[in-house]
Amino acid sequence: MVEFTLWDILRNLLLATRWTILLSLVSFVGGGLVGLLLLFARIGKRRFARMLAVGYIELFQGTPLLMQLFLAFFGLGLVGIDVPAWLAAGTALILWTAAFLAEIWRGCVESIARGQWEASASLGMGRLQQMRYVILPQALKIAIPPTVGFSVQVVKGTALTSIIGFVELSKAGSVVTNATFLPFTVYGLVALIYFALCWPLSKSSQILERKLNVAHRDH
């Protein structure tokens, strides 16, 4: 029987961690872009777009991410489109992230005082101009801590993609366990690696919150 050193295990896990990081980044950036579109639809004047956005957000927030992954992976397969695991994983995570970010950002936009909308409107600005020059710059500042905080959820969310066969950190963990029969060591390391990824994010979210709050108190 082959002997595995701790380094062998760790090396394989770290190689798979690259995919966890990449998938997190793609989900976060893609989700951010889609989320921005959703945000505009959600707070816009058009009733139809608003309802569509609300429906989307409720659907994705109200169903488990796992089901969304299954549907993306197997659903398209049913109609004859062969979806590779990475594509299904990326798509599902982007759509899921978008729903949450849109809702987080909506809260931030709505926390901007009504007087800001009224003052900019009375100066003749159109809705997009108000958003771009007055509302979003202020909302952005408030949005940074919860957005960074949510990125932790995205990183942990990628673990679920192992179930549809995408080889990221969690999947690599089970593969390595099957080869080494050392589940406690392997999953312990997997957990540590997730922690190493997520902890700096939560910490920076806390630091940002404190920093921006201090700035806010001076108003």
Added chain:
Amino acid sequence: MSLIAITEVKKRFGSNEVLKGISIDVQPGEVIAIIGKSGSGKSTLLRCINGLETIDDGSISVAGAQLLPDEIHLKALRLKVGMIFQQFNLFPHLTAGRNVMLSQMVVKKTPKDEAEAVARKMLDRVGLSQKFDAYPEELSGGQQQRVAIARALAMSPMALLCDEITSALDPELVAEVLAVVRELAAEGMTLLMVTHEMKFARDVCSRVVFMHQGRVHEIGRPEDVFAAPKTVELRQFLGLH
């Protein structure tokens, strides 16, 4: 021809009718004080004039620009009439100078240097030329309100709506803001102001409108309205018995 024509304006919030048919014609250069108890509809009337509230009936026009609910007509109207708010509503993320420049550049597409020159001139006009680079949070309430006035003036409106612009100020800061308004009035700016400053209304305004329960209850020259109120309600409001 009147600059601002308000004709039979009605406004409801749900089942509560706050404006029950208001008609006022404002001539160019007039300074009009709108007084009345809270809830009499005076702020709502002001907010209707530049389309911050929609109206349910009647019509409003400013220098030929009709109040209609679409963005193009609203913009045309708002370019003719500026508004100053009780809570100043300066943009907190921009300096005083940038506050005054922003709408010129965004709405009128004025080039940056020109907008900056206008901003400096307007801040100078309200006595704040040294505060160009100060953020709103670094300014006193009175200074913030003067920046707000400069910001409205930079769009060169034909009339200004002032919604209780000294009500949020500490007493010692009221005078500096009123001095600016007094100067504007002297220069011939058309002003419609909701105010609780009765002395100011008496000294500066050409007409006083007393609103009561959504109607214009009395209207006239300040010397008549204040010295010889015709109705019980106005007498009560002024504290005369």
